[in-house]
Amino acid sequence: xxxxxxxxxxxxxxxxxxxxxxxxxxxxxxxxxxxxxxxxxxxxxxxxxxxxxxxxxxxxxxxxxxxxxxxxxxxxxxxxxxxxxxxxxxxxxxxxxxxxxxxxxxxxxxxxxxxxxxxxxxxxxxxxxxxxxxxxxxxxxxxxxxxxxxxxxxxxxxxxxxxxxxxxxxxxxxxxxxxxxxxxxxxxxxxxxxxxxxxxxxxxxxxxxxxxxxxxxxxxxxxxxxxxxxxxxxxxxxxxxxxxxxxxxxxxxxxxxxxxxxxxxxxxxxxxxxxxxxxxxxxxxxxxxxxxxxxxxxxxxxxxxxxxxxxxxxxxxxxxxxxxxxxxxxxxxxxxxxxxxxxxxxxxxxxxxxxxxxxx
Amino acid sequence: xxxxxxxxxxxxxxxxxxxxxxxxxxxxxxxxxxxxxxxxxxxxxxxxxxxxxxxxxxxxxxxxxxxxxxxxxxxxxxxxxxxxxxxxxxxxxxxxxxxxxxxxxxxxxxxxxxxxxxxxxxxxxxxxxxxxxxxxxxxxxxxxxxxxxxxxxxxxxxxxxxxxxxxxxxxxxxxxxxxxxxxxxxxxxx
Numbered sequence: 001x002x003x004x005x006x007x008x009x010x011x012x013x014x015x016x017x018x019x020x021x022x023x024x025x026x027x028x029x030x031x032x033x034x035x036x037x038x039x040x041x042x043x044x045x046x047x048x049x050x051x052x053x054x055x056x057x058x059x060x061x062x063x064x065x066x067x068x069x070x071x072x073x074x075x076x077x078x079x080x081x082x083x084x085x086x087x088x089x090x091x092x093x094x095x096x097x098x099x100x101x102x103x104x105x106x107x108x109x110x111x112x113x114x115x116x117x118x119x120x121x122x123x124x125x126x127x128x129x130x131x132x133x134x135x136x137x138x139x140x141x142x143x144x145x146x147x148x149x150x151x152x153x154x155x156x157x158x159x160x161x162x163x164x165x166x167x168x169x170x171x172x173x174x175x176x177x178x179x180x181x182x183x184x185x186x187x188x189x190x191x192x193x194x195x196x197x198x199x200x201x202x203x204x205x206x207x208x209x210x211x212x213x214x215x216x217x218x219x220x221x222x223x224x225x226x227x228x229x230x231x232x233x234x235x236x237x238x239x240x241x242x243x244x245x246x247x248x249x250x251x252x253x254x255x256x257x258x259x260x261x262x263x264x265x266x267x268x269x270x271x272x273x274x275x276x277x278x279x280x281x282x283x284x285x286x287x288x289x290x291x292x293x294x295x296x297x298x299x300x301x302x303x304x305x306x307x308x309x310x311x312x313x314x315x316x317x318x319x320x321x322x323x324x325x326x327x328x329x330x331x332x333x334x335x336x337x338x339x340x341x342x343x344x345x346x347x348x349x350x351x352x353x354x355x356x357x358x359x360x
Numbered sequence: 361x362x363x364x365x366x367x368x369x370x371x372x373x374x375x376x377x378x379x380x381x382x383x384x385x386x387x388x389x390x391x392x393x394x395x396x397x398x399x400x401x402x403x404x405x406x407x408x409x410x411x412x413x414x415x416x417x418x419x420x421x422x423x424x425x426x427x428x429x430x431x432x433x434x435x436x437x438x439x440x441x442x443x444x445x446x447x448x449x450x451x452x453x454x455x456x457x458x459x460x461x462x463x464x465x466x467x468x469x470x471x472x473x474x475x476x477x478x479x480x481x482x483x484x485x486x487x488x489x490x491x492x493x494x495x496x497x498x499x500x501x502x503x504x505x506x507x508x509x510x511x512x513x514x515x516x517x518x519x520x521x522x523x524x525x526x527x528x529x530x531x532x533x534x535x536x537x538x539x540x541x542x543x544x545x546x547x548x549x550x
Contacts, residue, residue, distance in 0.1 A: 018540065025539070028489040
């Protein structure tokens with residue numbers, strides 16, 4: 001704080017307290033900010049409002065009637081903007097829920113009538129959660145973001161669940177225990193905050209290694225849904241139309257609600273580079289972490305030998321998930337980058353995430 | 361962030377749409393700007409507005425309207441730096457008038473009571489943060505805004521001065537007085 005001397009504020013003893021106050025303020029604001037998850041449809045609403053301004057006032061407030069006619073020929077994602085509820089009219093001033101009408105991922109796109117709306121062919125990111133392979137000491141969640149075509153009918157929830165069921169993670173340590181062949185039969189959203197997800201009968205027949213992983217897999221489903229539609233607060237799971245209260249031998253709540261992230265997210269994630277990525281010699285390793293006091297340990301290995309190691313400070317400490325990064329310079333070759341939390345007991349690595357990278 | 365395939369696609373879509381009405385190149389560029397700035401700044405502006413307002417619900421609406429306003433002023437702005445400054449200013453001003461309009465501060469959610477006995481350190485941290493935010497809300501408006509732009513948005517004194525429409529000297533004094541007042545409030549409570 002080199003400019004402190006020039007400040008006009010009270011310059012009394014205990015000025016280091018001001019730095020402490022600044023630190024606490026920064027921490028509190030950062031934490032508060034992270035709790036705010038903007039919804040996924042902001043851009044669509046902005047475009048709607050811009051178009052409405054152009055067309056004349058308030059036209060966009062009129063709800064469009066939704067015809068059930070399927071766009072049979074337009075299997076390519078020609079998406080029509082479905083009515084946006086006027087946000088300001090909610091009693092409590094909250095924005096409209098992300099999806100207010102039933103959606104089904106397997107049904108063809110529903111279409112709005114009237115003038116040909118602009119096509120939303122834009123691919124969009126979907127964050128899929130996976131269950132970690134290692135009992136390290138427990139199998140917890142990791143995430144990977146993939147790019148998906150804009151879902152037909154704006155069925156973000158169904159699309160995200162389908163992505164979770166069918167997308168293999170880049171990192172072989174990130175697994176999904178949902179049985180192969182499971183499909184989404186239907187998704188509906190009630191009251192804007194409750195998703196009902198109906199999966200096909202396969203979901204009830206786990207492979208032997210999935211036994212005991214029902215609870216964490218239910219959280220995997222919840223967080224994937226919540227990532228696609230942040231206003232969703234609960235997920236009612238149905239298998240072949242029937243509500244379930246246990247999954248693969250574990251009791252799950254009905255509906256499924258969020259367990260706090262510090263209990264279900266693996267403590268350290270490497271989010272970039274991806275596993276098996278080829279990178280330049282100057283590489284930035286980035287990740288998320290939910291660790292005490294935000295201290296993330298990392299090391300670079302080649303053939304099992306530790307070449308470099310250190311620690312990085314996450315933007316916030318547990319119970320929040322902060323971000324961390326470290327800049328490395330490596331000579332060409334293939335390396336394993338490990339990031340982990342040092343155990344409070346003996347400093348040994350726990351909650352390890354690792355990526356193999358090739359430096360060119 | 362440089363232009364991505366997605367942004368280009370969206371841009372092409374807007375041009376096709378606009379071709380029928382006015383077909384101005386400028387308008388297509390404004391659409392492109394909205395798409396790009398949405399990608400790079402929307403989330404952080406929503407968070408800024410939520411912090412200024414102490415209310416998460418209407419922050420998105422504030423930011424969306426700021427984007428609509430930027431789109432309308434695009435011919436004047438052009439330069440990305442100016443546009444970001446404009447967005448930030450619009451978000452601060454609109455958040456302020458919402459705040460004036462409705463007593464949303466009173467609705468500010470209290471930190472949830474610590475319910476995890478096994479995680480005392482977490483609970484203490486949560487209580488401390490709630491105290492800081494509560495104290496922040498007691499500060500005069502300029503001091504509060506200055507501190508939020510400084511310690512959440514990490515803006516320089518010049519950028520804060522620009523955003524709030526005050527002098528750099530005023531920013532300095534709001535920042536140091538605000539911080540000292542915050543410390544005093546926190547000392548009182550602890």
